[in-house]
Amino acid sequence: MLTPGLLYFLIYKYVPMWGVLIAFQDYQPFLGFFKSSWVGFKHFETFFSDETFWMLFRNTFVLAIxxxxxxxxxxxxxxxxxxxxxxEMFKRLIQTLIYIPHFVSWVVVVGISFLFFSKEGGIFNTMLVSLGKEPVNFLLSADWFRTIITSQVIWKETGWGTIIFLAALAGVDPQLYEAAKIDGAGRWRQMWHITLPAIRSTIVILLILRIGTFLDTGFEQIFLMVNPLNRQVGEVFDTFVYSTGISQGKFSYSTAVGMFKSMIGLILVVVANRLAKRFGEDGIY
Structure with a gap:
């Protein structure tokens, strides 16, 4: 039963790791891995000395925060x-409604955002004009970019994120609540002393995994929302790798950038896991 899953990770996750070698090469597609010349850490040095590095790091870090x-x-x-x-019926209805956005593609989400925030005919600007205020160009404004991006993530993924926590809550022993009621604990006290401690380990594990993808802000969403007027706050590692590696053909340079991002994620996971164990949690390994 494990074989299909193991084959999936082996073929699509581990075998492609061979490709990180080109980060240390001046890779030429027609020469391949073995005949391309080795340049060591040249691409990393170029990236770290480029002023673009700090812009990308700042933008990615702020969005992650x-x-x-x-x-x-x-x-x-x-x-x-x-x-x-x-x-139960009302609970299931709410769950269904908040799960639905997860299955909507980022293209559709961005399209909806255009309907709401565009300067000409957007719902919010129409409301502002009706109130006698000047329309705001939300989509081209660098000041509003991060707020819109975070709002999109919240709307799309919050409901889906509740699945694991609801599953953890379902495993809480009902007798604990009954004992708390006998002792005179109200709903808030029960939540604070029973519910939250019961799902604390789940929260810690998911937080560690979230920290591991700290610099992974998502390519498709950012790529669709970035434009020349907000690029200074919107360009992140993922979009830079695409524009540099695919559009400009700098395969080795973009691989070095992607490898740097992955190494930071690995370090963050290790640090977060050790901190979790120090505070008495199991961690992820």
């Missing part, structure tokens, strides 16, 4: 709220 602060807690909060709903 936004996701941790504003997106990560929401599935936990909504799961706790849904856990308090006693009418």
């Amino acid at each position: 936004y996701n941790i602060l504003f997106f990560f807690p929401l599935p936990i909060i909504i799961s706790l709220m849904l856990n308090e709903v006693r009418k």
Whole structure:
């Protein structure tokens, strides 16, 4: 039963790792891996000395912080709220409604954003004009870019993120709540002393995994939202790898950039896992 899963990871995850070798080469497609000349850490040195590096790092870091602060807690909060709903039909209806956006592609999400935020005919600007205010060019504004990106992630993925937490909540022993009621604990006390401690390990594991993808802000969403007027705050590692590696044909240079991002993610996972164990949690390994 494990064979299909193992083959998937072997073929699509581990075998392609051979390609990171071109980060240390002046890779030429017609020469291949073995005949392309080796240049050592030349591409890394070029990238770190380029002023673009700090722009990419800043943009990616800020978006990642936004996701941790504003997106990560929401599935936990909504799961706790849904856990308090006693009418099963109403609970399932809410779950279905908040799951649906996950299955909507980023292309559609960005299209919806254009309908809401475009300067000409956008819903928000139409409301602003009706209130006697000047329209705001949300989509071309560098000041609004990160807010819109984070809002899109929250709308699309918050509901889907509640699945794991609701599954963890389903495993809480009901007798604990009954004992708490006998001791006079209200709903808030039960949530604080029973519910949250019961899912603490799940929260820690998911936080570690989220930190591991700290610099992975998502290519498709950013690529569709970036334009020349907000590129200074919108260009991230993922879009830079695409524009440099695919559009400009700098395969070795873009591979070095991607490898740097992956190494940072690995380091963050190790550090977060050790911190989790130091605070008494199991971690992920």
